Amino acid sequence: MSILRCPATRSTMALRSMMALRSAAALLAGTALLAGCAAGPVGGLAEPSIPPTAISSTASSGPASSSGPATSSGPATSSGPAGPGIAPSAVAGAGGPKAHHGWSEADIPVFAPAPVPERVILPGTDGSAPYLSRVPTAQKVAFITIDDGYLKHPEAPALLAAAHVPVTLFLTADAVREDPDYFRPLIDAGAVVEAHTISHPDLRGTSYATQKHQLCGSADELAGWFTRRPVLFRPPYGNKDATTLRAAHDCGLKAGFMWRETVHKGKVRYQGEHRVQPGDVILMHFREAFPADFLAALRAIRKAGLTPALLEDYVA
Template sequence: MSATPVRRILAVVPLLALLTLSACTANPTLHARRITTAQPTPSAPLPRPSTSPSATAEPAAGSLEWYLSQVPTFPEAPPPQPMQLPATGAAPFWHRLPTDQKVAFITIDDGGLARPPGLIDFIWEARIPVTMFLNSPAAAEHTDYFRQIEAVGGIVENHTITHNSLAGRSYDYQKQEICGAADKLEGLFGKRPTLFRPPFGEHDSTTLKAAHDCGAKAVFHWTETVHEGKVRYQTPEKVVQPGDILLMHFRPALMDDLLAALKAIHRAGLTPALLTEYVR
């Protein structure tokens, strides 16, 4: 079922009152929080519209309304079960979150490439939970943009300063890359990152130690990548599994990537959720 944008609902409130229709209702599920308009009862039919039939035509492909019309409806995400984090001095490294709960996680990396203009409205109106792993220079350059995504439910996490490979580098170098980015992101967004993704997924034991020392609870890889609207599976199972992490980037086709990820998660019988809610 497609979402009904909030701005449209506000625009038709006077008409709905005139026609004595019932008030709008909201479904409490993750994606069904999108507001829908109650249907008129048989005893109070709506008059035939005097406007052109084109008013009810299918939304144009590529429009925000079209993307919203393609979003599946998901059941509510299950209440997070506490993760057992290791008590050692190193953060765990996970390709997928070790859980059997029926959730999967949408993550977006970098932040310095492209920011589609309709993305924020899409995330908000479709209620897409996104975790952003940002380089601190990109976050500093486009802070307002990422704050808007934060305001509609996104989370900012750590992806280093320079986006260089960390594997094989000294502890001091890796700690500066991770802690320096964490410090900057905390200053920009008012919250210190608690999750970390190394550039290219490349890491070693020093990375996990430095990430832990910089406040990261866990270090993440991925199980699927999404590019230009196509999901590419990195594991033998060609279906999204509970706890899977889907990786995409701030590229021009990001809205297509988000839609493809949502459809793949829905086909698997899972619900998208925020990583931070399941790693505490």
């Protein structure tokens, strides 16, 4: 598969600048601590209960459910409440990070600047969209994706804004329809919206007309709310067939994405090695444990020596 270097987008360059500023701020805070400044506690992570949604699991040999966590063949591992690269504790006084419900800015890992993306040229598939679980790149990056949008966690906009990392939102149109404005601050913070059908059905085995309606219809509705029309998609539960990929192609969607890791109640679960690999796609959802899940994904990426990157910079 050929690789083509391309310049970073304006949004990507802005995110890199913000991440570099956060790295410098963390270094200054650490210097202050060594000089004898008082430090406050690191915000703890709660594990809120999950809303009553249908959850499917999978073994490492098969696909995991898009509405729930994947289960690897070995024990699930968690990044834990702290890890390498965690920003210093909040400094007491006016200059310290602001505390939020279930997280603080001190909980957010600090990353090296993302590399200039090397765009992947996807192979032709004879009228069908390609379907991937990772991006074929050797660059030290991983990709966070967040599904559905039914539960609109009040802390998500502030957390994404504070983290200064890009994410991809695979949104279900029915979940967005009741409150599109909830997602606008997420987009302002660097999120990009992609298609996840209109009503979240299992597409596999359904007719071409049904699948095209779900995929084209969701892309059209999301474009109406957020201006940009999606170019990527994720079928609900990760379930698809040849008809899905043909319908997606006919809807103008360039690629579909599975995942390699899932996050649930603050724990990262792996389908292969118990470590995020370069190019891996990570799945989480808009759920009650959103802060714990998002921070766990960031810690897992940091522990692997990788940096969060934007999926669309590589494949869209």
